[in-house]
Amino acid sequence: MEIKKITTHQLQEMKRRGQKIAMLTAYDFSMAKIIDAAGVDVILVGDSASNVMAGNETTLPITLDQMIYHATSVVKAVRRALVVVDIPFGHYQGSSGEALRSAIRIMKESGGHAVKLEGGSEVKDSVLRILSAGVPVMGHLGLTPQSIYKFGTYSVRAREQAEAEKLYEDALMLEECGCFGLVLEKIPADLARKVASSVKIPVIGIGAGQGVDGQVLVMQDMLGITNEFKPRFLRRYADLHSVITGAVRNYITDVRSGEFPAEDEQY
Ligand code: KIV
Numbered sequence: 001m002e003i004k005k006i007t008t009h010q011l012q013e014m015k016r017r018g019q020k021i022a023m024l025t026a027y028d029f030s031m032a033k034i035i036d037a038a039g040v041d042v043i044l045v046g047d048s049a050s051n052v053m054a055g056n057e058t059t060l061p062i063t064l065d066q067m068i069y070h071a072t073s074v075v076k077a078v079r080r081a082l083v084v085v086d087i088p089f090g091h092y093q094g095s096s097g098e099a100l101r102s103a104i105r106i107m108k109e110s111g112g113h114a115v116k117l118e119g120g121s122e123v124k125d126s127v128l129r130i131l132s133a134g135v136p137v138m139g140h141l142g143l144t145p146q147s148i149y150k151f152g153t154y155s156v157r158a159r160e161q162a163e164a165e166k167l168y169e170d171a172l173m174l175e176e177c178g179c180f181g182l183v184l185e186k187i188p189a190d191l192a193r194k195v196a197s198s199v200k201i202p203v204i205g206i207g208a209g210q211g212v213d214g215q216v217l218v219m220q221d222m223l224g225i226t227n228e229f230k231p232r233f234l235r236r237y238a239d240l241h242s243v244i245t246g247a248v249r250n251y252i253t254d255v256r257s258g259e260f261p262a263e264d265e266q267y
Helices: 008-017 029-038 064-077 096-110 121-132 145-151 161-177 189-198 240-257
Strands: 021-025 042-045 082-086 114-116 137-142 181-185 203-206 214-217
Touching: 008 021, 008 181, 029 042, 029 064, 042 064, 042 214, 064 082, 064 096, 096 114, 096 121, 121 137, 121 161, 137 161, 161 181, 161 189, 181 189, 189 203
Parallel strands: 021 042, 021 214, 042 082, 082 114, 114 137, 137 181, 181 203, 203 214
Antiparallel strands: none
C-alpha cells in the first residue's frame, strides 16, 4: 500500500482543520522505524541527541557531522513522517552563508526534509538565506537550550513582559520570513496560546500548554528510558527504564545459570 507522506503543506492544513500534530524526537534507525509506523506526524532529529545519545550535559557539543549521522539513520527508517533536523550550535549563528552551507549539508547528506534552528531576530538573516535555497525552516523560541549559558537555568522563559513581547514579535517575524512551523519551549501557556492564534503556521509546544497546534517530546523522556529528568510538562507513557533493567537482569540470571540458551535455541 502506498503511504502518503506528511509535508510541510499538510501540517499547515492540519492546523487549519484544528487537527493536532504529534511530533517526537528520534536519533537512530530502529526507534525511528517504530515511531514512524506508529503514526507520528513529525520526527525531529533534535540536538537533544547531545544529551540522550552522547551523554553531554548540554546540546552545545554536538557537531554537524554527528547530527548528519543521526539524521541519515532516521531518514532510512521513515516512510511517512516529515523529518526535521536541528542545525547544531555554532553552525548558523556566525553568518547567513554558514547557515546556508549547514542546511545544504544536512539536506544533501542525510535526506532530511527540513531544518530547525533556535532564535528570533538574531537569526533572521540565516533563516531568510536558508529559505531562499528552498529548504523549509522551523523556528524555535522560548527556552532555547543552545543559549543555556546565557539563561543560566532551564526554567520557564518569557514570564516577564519584555521577553514575552519579544517572543511574540519574533514568532510573527518567523512566519513573515516563511518558516513552515514553530516550536515553543517552556513558556507560559497563555503566551503560547496567543502566539498560536496569531499565526497561520503550526505551533508545536513542549511545556507550552494546551493552546498550541501540536506537541513534541524527547522520545527517551516520554518512554521513561531517562528516569532522572522530571519536569512538570513531561508525561511518561512507559517505564522502559524498569522494563529494560528487568529484561537485562533476567538475561544475566539465565546466562549465569546455564538456562539460556535452551536445546531449541541452538543449532
Ligand atoms: O532537540 C530537541 O529535542 C528539541 C526539542 C526539545 C524541541 O529541540
